[in-house]
Amino acid sequence: MTSNSSADHQSKREFVITRLLDAPRALVFKAWTDPAHMKHWWGPHNFEIPVCRMDVRPGGAYRIVMRGADGVDYPVKGIYREITPPERLVMTMDVSEHSKEWHDHVKPNRRPDETNPAGEMLMTVTFKEVAGKTELTIRVLFESVEIRNSMVKMGMTEGWTQSLERLESELKKM
Amino acid sequence: MLADPLTATFSALADPTRRAILARLSQGETSVTELAEPFEMTLPGISKHLKVLERAGLIARGREAQWRPCRLEPGPLKDVSHWVEHYRKFWEQSLDRLGDYLKELQAKERKQRHRKKSG
Numbered sequence: 001m002t003s004n005s006s007a008d009h010q011s012k013r014e015f016v017i018t019r020l021l022d023a024p025r026a027l028v029f030k031a032w033t034d035p036a037h038m039k040h041w042w043g044p045h046n047f048e049i050p051v052c053r054m055d056v057r058p059g060g061a062y063r064i065v066m067r068g069a070d071g072v073d074y075p076v077k078g079i080y081r082e083i084t085p086p087e088r089l090v091m092t093m094d095v096s097e098h099s100k101e102w103h104d105h106v107k108p109n110r111r112p113d114e115t116n117p118a119g120e121m122l123m124t125v126t127f128k129e130v131a132g133k134t135e136l137t138i139r140v141l142f143e144s145v146e147i148r149n150s151m152v153k154m155g156m157t158e159g160w161t162q163s164l165e166r167l168e169s170e171l172k173k174m
Numbered sequence: 175m176l177a178d179p180l181t182a183t184f185s186a187l188a189d190p191t192r193r194a195i196l197a198r199l200s201q202g203e204t205s206v207t208e209l210a211e212p213f214e215m216t217l218p219g220i221s222k223h224l225k226v227l228e229r230a231g232l233i234a235r236g237r238e239a240q241w242r243p244c245r246l247e248p249g250p251l252k253d254v255s256h257w258v259e260h261y262r263k264f265w266e267q268s269l270d271r272l273g274d275y276l277k278e279l280q281a282k283e284r285k286q287r288h289r290k291k292s293g
Contacts, residue, residue: 043268047268
């Protein structure tokens with residue numbers, strides 16, 4: 001049962017982006033699942049991909065390293081959860097290996113031990129055929145540990161927990 | 175006359191509506207209106223329960239009006255949206271490149287097919 005509690009709703013965020021690509025579905029799917037293709041498009045402009053390892057099967061791992069013009073590497077890694085050609089891909093995405101400077105930049109107020117600002121992300125990519133073209137949709141579900149922690153910090157939950165602890169210790173005395 | 179903490183807690187928990195309120199609040203801060211929703215109770219009715227819970231130290235209420243919406247600390251939320259924007263840029267550019275790359279690929283394919291035909 002998926003929980004619709006406000007805690008879940010608030011600690012999880014979904015990011016969605018859609019593009020209509022002028023290419024058949026099978027080709028787009030190939031671009032996503034063949035490292036020989038992947039390294040030609042993954043990443044921002046002016047980035048190259050020195051490492052592109054993909055074990056495209058459920059449970060298989062991928063590792064893609066983007067390198068900027070300044071020579072700094074940005075590794076992205078994850079595990080494939082579902083592969084359904086030519087319509088759907090599900091995989092995790094982990095940017096914890098990005099540099100400390102990058103983490104500082106995107107999340108200046110993070111805790112020193114926090115290296116994954118958005119937690120582990122679950123990415124679902126769907127390929128829908130639309131008149132010979134492909135509607136590509138990327139949905140990323142990520143849980144913000146920070147949001148979850150800040151909710152736990154909130155007075156009400158803590159107050160209740162503390163009270164129940166007090167109750168528990170009182171009961172022990174009885 | 176103040177009841178001892180144990181009595182106050184027990185009597186606070188002795189009511190099923192109050193237990194349900196606590197269960198709901200354990201999932202996150204919310205407004206009095208939202209709390210009242212699942213019960214067919216008026217806002218003053220819910221407020222009575224909230225007072226009991228507050229006196230027992232089981233909940234904390236702000237001094238603002240009843241209409242306190244669900245609120246997260248702005249700090250963490252700001253960090254998350256900053257990250258999301260950064261992430262969106264990554265995808266906008268990657269998909270731009272994917273679009274260009276697919277055009278290239280198909281153009282190559284067409285050339286090869288054309289050569290085969292005329293070869």
